[in-house]
Amino acid sequence: MSMGESMIAVIDGTAVRTGLFLDGEWVAAGAGGTFGVFDPATEEHLADVASATPEDAIRALDAASRAQKEWGRTPPRERAELLRRAFALIEERREQFAAVLTAEMGKPVTESLGEVAYGNEFMRWFSEQAAHVNGGFGQNPSGQTNIVVSREPVGPSLLITPWNFPLAMGTRKVGAALAAGCTVIIKPAALTPLTMALFVQALSDAGVPPGVVGLLPSERAGAISSALMADARLRKVSFTGSTAVGSILLRQAAEHVQRSSMELGGNGPLVVLGDADVDAAVEGALIAKFRNGGQSCVAANRIIVHRDLAERFTDAFVERVRALRLGDGREEGVDIGPMIDRAQRDRVAELVDGAVAQGATVRVGGAVPARTGSFYPPTVLTGVSPESTICNEEIFGPVATVTVAASDEEALRLANDTPYGLVAFVFSQGIERALWAAGELEAGMVGINRGLVSDAAAPFGGIKASGLGREGGDAGIEEYLETKYVAIGK
Structure with missing residues (x-):
């Protein structure tokens, strides 16, 4: 079902899509209905947002799987230029992003503008990284074999973002994954889904192909992640949130040995x-x-x-x-x-x-x-x-x-x-x-x-119960790349 005008909310003068984004189109609420988003300062209702179902999640994975091969083979420079266009659009729309951030999350506008600037740096950083993923070539020590090493995208990735930095936690995952050539399915926090909808719209306006990015706002976070991770076509999960939830996701990832990045709790x-x-x-x-x-x-x-x-x-x-x-x-x-x-x-x-x-x-x-x-x-x-x-x-x-x-x-x-x-x-x-x-x-x-x-230029992540993997810096794109070795005989 294509999205109608009813699936748009106006937040402090900014129009925001409130549907699902599947296979390059905004889609209205289906069987999952909608859930409300509220302003924490006034407790006023801001919007009703489509709540994705497990069936919607599989549709998103179908689209991501279909798009993966072509997106993974897209020349790195083209991926870089798309990310740079998205960076420019976010910068152009920074006031709208900040207004929506403040409305749904509550932070002061000055801090919201700071998050837009910080979060958008990941788009610029990974646009610069995309064209510089290198492999290697050389002889083995005996001289009997040539060793060729290449880097390839991991594949369709589930990105689960938290409510406290709705834009920045998305850009540092999405930017890295798209730069590496992975298709992505984004599950934003139910408390702050509107900022991520603005971000996905910017990606769409920048020219991201159908199926490369999916957006699944939902009140059924566990059901969505379980449905996706039970499918062997999903090859990667990146989560920012509590250690308790991260541990559950790691156990689910073990079934299909899915690559996992976990930025979890702290006690700094x-x-x-x-x-x-x-x-x-x-x-x-x-x-x-x-x-x-x-x-x-x-x-x-x-x-x-x-x-x-x-x-x-x-x-x-x-x-x-x-x-x-x-x-x-x-x-x-x-x-x-x-x-x-x-x-x-x-x-x-x-x-x-x-x-x-x-x-x-x-x-x-x-x-x-x-x-x-x-x-x-x-x-x-x-x-x-x-x-x-x-x-x-x-x-x-x-x-x-x-x-x-x-x-x-x-x-x-x-x-x-x-x-x-x-x-x-x-x-x-x-x-x-x-x-x-x-x-x-x-x-x-x-x-x-x-x-x-x-x-954005530094590796972000923890040790012990605070997680696995790193986001940002040179390490950020590595989380979405596999290493392939080819031995060539003489």
Whole structure:
């Protein structure tokens, strides 16, 4: 069924498609019906979006499988130019993207514009990578055989994106996969599907061939992924989300030995060593903790400060947090928007209440405001025990915990005392000391004297329970490529 005018929503002046995108066409809701998308700041209804069924998922895989061979053989320069056209369209439409991001996710418009700029860098980066995938040729040591090594696309790929960075988490997966020559099926988060619809429209406008990109918004995430992963034609799954869900997907991927990339949960420490610049550490902690309202897998979940600096750091940090403005992300001067929904807000409130019951002190914030929307104030807790629940679960909200360590060595021990290993931050005025600490920290990414590590040109990913594989950088495209070896006799 072709999509009618009823499957378009207007969000703050921007028209957004709300259907499925299958085999190059927007398709109206079928047997799955629709689900609602809501503004977390006002709790107003934004749109009804088509909810894909497992049958829709197989239709998307049929199209992706048909298109795979031709797309994989498309000259790399053509794929590069298509990605570059998509980059230009996103840049041209950045205000529309930002408006929709703020409406459905809640982040301040300035942060939404920042996500558009950051997310779009993946399109530019992978457009530049597409034409530079190289193999090799040479003799084996005996001189009896010529060795030819080529790189080929993995094949149809399922890309599952989260709600907290609806554009950037999509572009860094889709850009890499398309650059490598893989067809893709995108399953966006049900809480924020509208931004991804804008992105897919940009890809379509840039000239992506039918079947190369499919979009399956759905309330039935588990049923969609299960149907696709049970089909041996799917060759790759990339997921960003919780470790619990990632573990389920890895078990499902084992049946057909599907390539898997998993960017999972975190419990990132921010360590302030005894020789740190306190002002720099406070500034870095604000960014690392409160960017995107703390709803980030690379947020500083635990702030660990050397006892010699603890009082100065905490007093300065609390004052800066007290000055952060909470409000609707559309309003000028807002620093912290709402949380994604009431369920997430209530979970964070329970973590804070639990920490207080376990002996922590609220220095600022700490109470749900009496207002419409899923708001929680920027909060700082001190006297937090490393054994407390809030230090052992990913907060994913605007709450900072401060723990005091007796020495740098104890600070690093506390930092590593977690099954997760996505990101860590360390502050020190001595480069040798900072590099020593970075080497000791068990994390896939470390920021030294800065509260932000994400970069399209750098490999993003974690170790331990925080995932498998890398996105971005030179490694990002490798996740979508197979290596073929051909032996040529003389």
